[in-house]
Amino acid sequence: MADAQTPDGGSRYRMTFVAGAEHIDFMGHVNNAVWLQWAQDIAGAHWAAVADPAHVDAYLWVVTRHEIDYRGNVGEGEEVMAETRIETPPSGARFERRIDFFAPGIDRPIVSVRSLWAMIGRASRRLVRIPPDVAAPFLD
Numbered sequence: 001m002a003d004a005q006t007p008d009g010g011s012r013y014r015m016t017f018v019a020g021a022e023h024i025d026f027m028g029h030v031n032n033a034v035w036l037q038w039a040q041d042i043a044g045a046h047w048a049a050v051a052d053p054a055h056v057d058a059y060l061w062v063v064t065r066h067e068i069d070y071r072g073n074v075g076e077g078e079e080v081m082a083e084t085r086i087e088t089p090p091s092g093a094r095f096e097r098r099i100d101f102f103a104p105g106i107d108r109p110i111v112s113v114r115s116l117w118a119m120i121g122r123a124s125r126r127l128v129r130i131p132p133d134v135a136a137p138f139l140d
Contacts, residue, residue: 010137012085013046017101019074029073036066039099039113042084050137058122059134064094065116072110074103080110086138090130094118 017038025031040063048056074080084099096116100109121128 010050011140012083013042013049014081014083015042015045016079016081017041018079019076021076024076029075032068032070035068035070035101035111035113038082038101039066039068039084039115042082042099043097043115043117046084046138051134052137055134059128060120060122060125061117062120063115064118067114069112070110071108071112072103072106074110079104085140086135089139090119090135092129093120093127095130095135 019030019034023030023034043061047061080101080103082099082101084097086095087098088096094116096114099113099115101111101113102108103110119128119130119134120126
């Protein structure tokens with residue numbers, strides 16, 4: 001991972017990933033499980049970068065579903081820029097996060113991930129409704 005940024009103040013977050021030898025599968029490109037790990041990495045980094053520190057201390061996030069579309073891939077040593085965003089306000093304890101991965105020189109995502117996340121209380125380990133002040137920094 002290289003740089004990370006929030007280009008619009010918080011609702012979108014970007015990170016760069018470089019495919020290392022450990023990320024490559026028998027087909028010579030990034031393994032499917034690695035794309036999901038990178039999706040989780042950027043989601044966690046976005047939360048840590050934008051959320052109020054008191055919220056980071058009070059809440060945890062768990063994935064309830066990943067859906068992934070592949071339209072391309074990259075090989076060892078190649079770089080991808082990932083961008084994540086929350087497109088709709090949360091519903092109860094859950095929200096949907098989108099992550100798109102872009103290869104240099106390609107205008108459309110080569111991999112897109114739709115993830116459903118649930119918020120749990122750090123102390124209780126139970127689902128918690130997402131308060132508006134927790135969601136606000138992540139919404140357009």
